[in-house]
Amino acid sequence: MALLADDGRMSFTDLAKETGLSVSAVHQRVRRLQKRGVIKGFTAQLDHGQVGLPLTAFVSIKPTDPAAPDDAPERLAHLTAIEACHSVAGDESYILKVRVASPNELEELLQLIRAAANVATRTTVVLSTPWEGRRPRL
Amino acid sequence: MALLADDGRMSFTDLAKETGLSVSAVHQRVRRLQKRGVIKGFTAQLDHGQVGLPLTAFVSIKPTDPAAPDDAPERLAHLTAIEACHSVAGDESYILKVRVASPNELEELLQLIRAAANVATRTTVVLSTPWEGRRPRL
DNA sequence: GCTGAAAGCATCTCGAC
DNA sequence: GTCGAGATGCTTTCAGC
Numbered sequence: 001m002a003l004l005a006d007d008g009r010m011s012f013t014d015l016a017k018e019t020g021l022s023v024s025a026v027h028q029r030v031r032r033l034q035k036r037g038v039i040k041g042f043t044a045q046l047d048h049g050q051v052g053l054p055l056t057a058f059v060s061i062k063p064t065d066p067a068a069p070d071d072a073p074e075r076l077a078h079l080t081a082i083e084a085c086h087s088v089a090g091d092e093s094y095i096l097k098v099r100v101a102s103p104n105e106l107e108e109l110l111q112l113i114r115a116a117a118n119v120a121t122r123t124t125v126v127l128s129t130p131w132e133g134r135r136p137r138l
Numbered sequence: 139m140a141l142l143a144d145d146g147r148m149s150f151t152d153l154a155k156e157t158g159l160s161v162s163a164v165h166q167r168v169r170r171l172q173k174r175g176v177i178k179g180f181t182a183q184l185d186h187g188q189v190g191l192p193l194t195a196f197v198s199i200k201p202t203d204p205a206a207p208d209d210a211p212e213r214l215a216h217l218t219a220i221e222a223c224h225s226v227a228g229d230e231s232y233i234l235k236v237r238v239a240s241p242n243e244l245e246e247l248l249q250l251i252r253a254a255a256n257v258a259t260r261t262t263v264v265l266s267t268p269w270e271g272r273r274p275r276l
Numbered sequence: 277g278c279t280g281a282a283a284g285c286a287t288c289t290c291g292a293c
Numbered sequence: 294g295t296c297g298a299g300a301t302g303c304t305t306t307c308a309g310c
Contacts, residue, residue, distance in 0.1 A: 008180030040183040042146030050176045073268035080275035089263045099274050125227045130211035136237050137218035
């Protein structure tokens with residue numbers, strides 16, 4: 001059932017046909033999934049290239065002072081160019097995924113990140129994206 | 139306008155109120171954005187933890203034979219645990235984002251990746267995700 | 277490219293199984 | 294947890310500007 005909600009903006013009546021359930025049953029199930037948080041929301045998938053943010057990069061960060069409290073996520077939350085923030089195992093402490101308009105903006109962003117979170121950065125620029133946001137097979 | 143489509147499954151009538159345009163104008167604009175590919179589609183955001191895939195990792199890959207043709211994306215496309223595939227600048231050639239149910243599955247997946255694409259892998263396990271899929275500020 | 281109205285459907289609620 | 298029917302409201306198309 002969750003597999004079918006991946007089609008995003010599909011009418012509940014079509015969902016009902018696909019699943020063989022009645023329309024109201026589908027409706028209630030989706031409502032329940034939203035309340036339980038299994039479905040966190042619905043979004044439009046935008047083409048970042050066409051929307052003015054053609055440059056994607058991964059930024060790994062490591063605290064310059066390992067003794068300092070690790071509140072990097074809050075310190076970086078205001079930087080809207082950061083699309084995702086993952087705490088990771090390994091040499092670095094976080095991996096950020098960022099979207100910017102140009103190399104210049106990337107440079108500015110890295111300075112902001114270093115200043116805001118007191119970290120060293122290691123940046124990996126994305127050249128192309130064969131695919132992204134593919135739905136996991138359940 | 140694209141900012142408002144981020145709310146995903148919103149009625150066109152509500153969009154029209156927000157934008158001050160008429161309902162049909164909104165309708166036409168969205169259709170145009172979809173045809174131009176600016177809006178690639180609509181999806182439900184699922185909670186991967188609650189959907190049986192609580193373990194996320196980044197896998198960087200590097201060809202074992204640098205002379206071989208680089209067709210890793212096609213060779214890996216059938217592995218549905220791979221959510222995204224980015225070609226990147228730097229020491230490694232691709233970064234994959236994968237979702238699996240358990241460490242065991244991750245181990246199996248890495249073997250499959252190495253065998254399918256003839257590559258060496260470097261894996262970074264995600265411990266937690268303060269945020270993800272945030273909408274870029276336009 | 278925007279508007280407004282009309283026709284067709286989907287959504288959502290409710291009572292019942 | 295599922296179903297069916299009814300009121301409400303949204304989507305979609307079309308002619309006109």
